[in-house]
Amino acid sequence: MKNPALPVFLLLVLTFQAVGAEPQSQSYARAYDWLQRIAEAPRQQNYHGTFVYYADGHIETSQITHRVDHDDEYDKIEILDGMARIVYRYNDEMKCYMPGSKKVYTETRWFRKFFPDLLPHPTVRIRDNYKMEVDGQERIAGHDAQMIKLIPKDNLRYGHKFWIDIDSGLLLKAAVTDKEDIVEQYAFAQLKIGKDIDEELLSTESISTQNWKQVDLTTEHLDKGELKWQLEELPAGFEKLAEMRRKLAGKSAMIDHIVLSDDIATVSIFIEPVKTDDTPPVPGFYSSRGAINIYVRELENNKITTVGEVPLNTIKLIGDAVFARK
Known part of the structure; x- marks a missing residue:
């Protein structure tokens, strides 16, 4: 895919x-x-x-x-x-x-x-x-x-x-x-x-950036547990490191971002609303390069994208652990 x-x-x-x-x-x-x-x-x-x-x-x-x-x-x-x-x-x-x-x-x-x-x-x-x-x-x-x-x-x-x-x-x-x-x-x-x-x-002076578009990928750091999105039981050894809201390349709105790690491998979870005129996300695994695996699912009209340097079974366990706190 x-x-x-x-x-x-x-x-x-x-x-x-x-x-x-x-x-x-x-x-x-x-x-x-x-x-x-x-x-x-x-x-x-x-x-x-x-x-x-x-x-x-x-x-x-x-x-x-x-x-x-x-x-x-x-x-x-x-x-x-x-x-x-x-x-x-x-x-x-x-x-x-x-x-x-x-x-x-x-x-x-x-x-x-x-x-x-x-x-x-x-x-x-x-x-x-x-x-x-x-x-x-x-x-x-x-x-x-x-x-x-x-x-x-x-x-x-x-x-x-x-x-x-x-x-x-x-x-x-x-x-x-x-x-x-x-x-x-x-x-x-x-x-x-x-x-x-x-x-x-x-030096970067040799790079002529005149008329280039400047894109600021803003990050708003949050306290753990502050996001609406939380995780149920995680795979053994993984802990939440941070929560934040971020501006990502190609996205107009801020996206929620959760970071996990087992001290060696890092996994990121990106949560973004699915707009009515957007093409619905196709759930499943997506090919990537090297150790990075990607898993996508939809939850309450939000696209959950889990990306990390872990095997497919682990990326799915983590992605499926995301839930919306009531």
């Missing part, structure tokens, strides 16, 4: 010899420490490089520049294949430049994940959902890397493999797995870490 309308950023959204594994308790503690380093490294390191995204036979190459200046962070990500897109981030403010449509989208980063900054700070909940192992060491983009595995304890989530730069803790390669099959993968092909970043690499 054809993908339903999704947030523009969803488009952005949207190998040394292996050694034997350690005893589980030691391996878990070490793996947890590595996860902490993955989460912290992007806030401590400058880096510039080229990475490749692979999923479903599709390959997409991007160039990223990241600079840390005291408490401030700057990112520039340029997608080099397919439709031209450039994402610029200053702390939590993000701009997405779309030369093809001559539009600039502005929004606040909220649980946005861009390689290599893929993980939040892990909590002990990870132990409940995944077995964690420290595996072998490999060489990725000229850097020595430690590989760790996250093996799901149930069929509600995918497995993960992470290759981490031993010196800096920066994530060099990440793969989402379904049993032994790779669902999607990010990997640096070239990377410099810890060097001074030429400010020209972060």
Whole structure:
């Protein structure tokens, strides 16, 4: 089926010899420490490089520049294949430049994940959902890397493999797995870490935006439980992180948005009214790329779109758990 309308950023959204594994308790503690380093490294390191995204036979190459200046962070990500897109981030403010449509989208980063900054700070909940192992060491983009595995304890989530730069803790390669099959993968092909970043690499001055349309994707953050839309029992390990109302690309009205996570995977639920002159939504699963699955249903004249990096059975369980509080 054809993908339903999704947030523009969803488009952005949207190998040394292996050694034997350690005893589980030691391996878990070490793996947890590595996860902490993955989460912290992007806030401590400058880096510039080229990475490749692979999923479903599709390959997409991007160039990223990241600079840390005291408490401030700057990112520039340029997608080099397919439709031209450039994402610029200053702390939590993000701009997405779309030369093809001559539009600039502005929004606040909220649980946005861009390689290599893929993980939040892990909590002990990870132990409940995944077995964690420290595996072998490999060489990725000229850097020595430690590989760790996250093996799901149930069929509600995918497995993960992470290759981490031993010196800096920066994530060099990440793969989402379904049993032994790779669902999607990010990997640096070239990377410099810890060097001074030429400010020209972060500049957007070469992009002429005269006569471009400026689109502000406003977000209104809400307290948990404030939305009319709530969730019944969730799949094990998932918790609600946030509720908000958002302006999405291509939508005239604000849309309700709920975010869930199990500390590794993130799921978003978008709720929007179905107008009388709209084509009724077609319930069911919608194809996507890589680990992202989509499930649509209708409830009380509202379209419920559930999007997340989890298997189909999990995305349906979450989507079907949405109800309207009376």
